[in-house]
Amino acid sequence: MAIIGIDLGTTNSLVTVWKNGQSILIPNTFGHFLTPSVVSIDHETIYVGEIAKERLITHPKETAGIFKRFMGSDKIYTLGKRRFRPEELSAFILKKLKEDAEAFLKEPVAEAVVSVPAYFNDAQRSATKRAGELAGLKVERLVNEPSAAALACQLMNAEEDANLLVFDFGGGTLDVSLVECFDNVINVLAVSGDNRLGGSDFDRLLARYFCQEKRLDFEALNENTKGVLLQSAEKCKFDLTDAETAKMTVSAEELHDTLPISREQFIEIAAPLFTRLTEPIKKVLIDGSLSLDEIDQVVLVGGSCKMPVVKLYVNYVLGKEADSIGSPDTIVALGTGAYAGIKARHQDIRDILLTDICPFSLGVNIVNPLEHSRDLMSVLIERNTTLPASRTGIYCTASDFQSKIELKVYQGEGRYADENSFLGKLDLPVPRKPKGQETVDVRFTYDINGILVVEATALSTKNTKSLLLISDSNTMDKHEIEKKVAALQKYKIHPKDKDENRLLLARGDRLFTQTVGELRKAVEFELFLFSHALESQKTHAISKARERFSYFLDQVSWELENGGFGPSLTNPDENWYQTFKTEDTGDKTGIPSEEDLKNLFLNWQLNRKKRDD
Template sequence: MTDIIIGIDLGTTNSEVAVIRDGRPQLLEVDGSHILPSVVGLADDGTLLVGQAARNQYVLYPERSIRSVKRRMGEDVTLPMGDTSYSPQEISALILKRLKRAAEEQLGESVGKAVITVPAYFSDAQRQATRDAGELAGLEVVRIINEPTAAALAYEVDATEPRTILVYDLGGGTFDCSVVRAGGDVTEVLASHGNNHLGGDDFDAKLIEHVVNYLKTEHDCDPSAERRAMARITRACETAKIALSDAPYARIEEEYLLPDRDPPINLSLEISRIDYEAMIEGYIDETLEAVHTALKGAELTVADIDEVVLVGGATRTPLIQERLEETLGMQPRAEIDPDLCVAAGAAIQAAVMAGETTHSVLVDITPYTFGTSAVGEMGGMFYPHCFIPLIRKNSPIPITKSKGFTTMVDGQDAVDIHIYQGEDPDALNNTEIGEFKVEGLSDVPAGNVIVMRFELDLDGILKVTATEKRTGLEKHIAIDNAMTRFESQGLDAAKQRLAALIDDEPAEGASAADAETEEHRQQVKAKALLEKAERLLASASAEDKEDLIDLIEAVRDTLAADDQDGLERSVAALSDLIYYLES
């Protein structure tokens, strides 16, 4: 029987352990979670704490806790914890030892070998320090592999044809951008660039700076010298950062943050995603520069990249995904949990070394994008039906995403919500799968915030909630079989096309509901066209203006009369005139 070799992602913020079972990577639980916080501490009685318990303690006792030790690997330093100081290797060894024990508990046998991942940007000294940590933990480190290599293995272990992958890895404390050639028998890093002192911890630091400045301004106090208060602020900012990946707003609340002040200082502050993204934009710019440096190092262009893979919890930040898509022209892949895919890849490498057969990670994903419509810019003009995605295709499910929208006019008391499925930037070219109306909004100036929340579960049920932020007024709709609805509609359309081709008979399954859907679509299209035509009136010549007015009235008359045939003709005529005027 071959020895078990586990795969370990020894991370700055979190660490994970995985093993191959039945040919597929399986993440092992540590203290009831797949993620072990990379924090070590000492309890009141001197008992060793590793993981979540140490992370919880860090809030109150930072002086006897150590976090983000990965940033110090390879340095000739000692780190104080309680009354004793330890090397970075010793602290890392305690984390590795906890992962080793968790694996042994679940596998029911001793574990003595491991594949451990490190950033591609790690120096020889940092790699040797990682090996030393493994040895101190009682593990034979049979291989150290680069994190981007592990990520590529997790996604492409089944690939037979070589593919060029850009791995964008932004974790808690390190950033790597690597170009990897994967598929077939060999997976290799062609080029890599990064910064081993840039990551989610720096994002936290920006939020912490914002909170400290707020306290200085609003409460005339500086908590910087209060270690316990700063530890609580750090924890609260990290929680807010995570929340802002899925929601447009997050609150930072810490009661009795400075209890010795008279009166005691309570922290209550709301952060918007827009403000947070402005704080970290400089860091994201730096990572995108690294993307181009890595491509240059590999002697490749953007056009040579087959796919982009996201690794590291910080890549959940929506702005990162948006900027990468703008820069590279393709939607980044993140269907494997970015916190876990490196450990899965390490387990695959471990299995290969043990002579086992492996397959890629199994993940439930949504094959379609879901979103709503709003006024925006399209083709250089304002357009009332721009498609705003909330849940992107290939997202792992279950998933919840939120986004804030604002009212357009003063005193707006209602909004119509339309839910679409598709990829086209014009919502009217996508499939409408639901709609509802929120009424009774506050009588306030334009800019009243409505938060849209999309929740998609494993059964394909999409729950959409619209909430007025200032009052909590909400309304929601649940859409069954959201992921298969498009397929069934496509099937009905195909039946109709085939029937028409064969004998001009109506297709079986064609229903009044289908006709209603098409009728509604035509009406929405007509109204959008009317808005566009009305905007052109101001710039049209006298003769063209007269034609526009005639056709606008014709469309309105057929809408009012519910004359579908007449509506189709008048819409076609108005479309032709608008095309003529615009060209």
């Protein structure tokens, strides 16, 4: 039974399957690959896709779109007399795509890989999985959209190592990601975005501009007229993709008018939106610790990237040419289909590891020295950390003779604890001592299944308490959860205690004892840098530091073995005596004199000094 890949988009969705060595787009009943993410109700009949989109104008109160923006929230959509949550509306889209796939493949489909924005939190991912269940699909794996796009790029270009900036600008959301591709691994380094910014916002700006020019109040128009106006704005936006000027023609009950708009005017109208495009780019470069020079490729994804002004703006702010590999509309879907092929273990696609990241920070509360009534957030696992991950922190008592330490676990980016989502708490008894004298070791271990293990150990008594937090998105039974928790044990080893890192530290210590002077100082400095990277517990930083440190140690070893001696000691010649007489002394009849040896030694010392200088 085939596993399908689904790109569940804000404005359009696609379904793919891996077949005959490639990811194939599956058409809907109208023969189109793009199915509008729109749902409409007519009494007991539910319309999905293109028919529903047509009803946005004629039946706006019974039709809904762009509900992906509110996945995982408490928002309720009222369509006619029925009420729906965002995941319930998404389930109708997924069910329609499932039916299209079954018609195309001529076999039942029970499982899908679904793409989601990399910044989606637990609640949003949980809602996406629930939508799959409601649609009759087993959604065991969610794949991050930038990872899917990078996978499609890798398969198209057959390149192994590259740093990609994926600029995914769809109809309703903007996602910007840094993705590292190496050794059959696709690793998301950092993500940022704006889930309230998309191509539909350009439509709304054009519609409001039209009303401004025609002295109309957009908000005062009825829903049907608003729908016609927005549809006309969308068409004008598309027309400006290929032409320098276009016309907005509106024909509705109370409005019949036309307004010409140039591409230059469009840029001026949309100036506030272009400004918002830059913030996620700056944020992702800072979080990913990469410079623009280290970006090998800028990949444009999403239908809104087909607007020439968007591509020009991205080129402008990044100072380099952005690429549209294939169609921006379909690249995520193709990558999702490829991952479905990997998951199904197809032999005609190589096994590529797509790493997951933690899109939010996880931490505990600590006392605020300036405002005791409001705790601060101390982050243990930072956002954009590659998962699975395990991090530790050392904390001490804040009051004299306190009998326990109360750890409250939070998720979010706020400075104050109460600005973040509360996940749970753990109480650890400690001996009564003056403040600061009792310390606890706190460890967070987290994986993509939404399993968070919190462990706290009082260092003086070795007493340990643990807390297991499981997200709503986790549908595993008790036995499966126990297996996953057991598997996480290996991630609780501190990086400095892992064999590959201990070996390098041991080599560094040995070379420190073998060297003197400036070379010893260099070894000491590199040992410090590597140890500092290990203490950060950041997988990507440690990997880079390990590569650098290993190369440095190889150079020092070579220096000790070869650099301080001439070629005669490095690679002695079996016929050294004849060579020595012929080449170095010029005396072919006798043994070199003491004066000859002295001169040779002085020349070697002089050459050594010149090389050192």
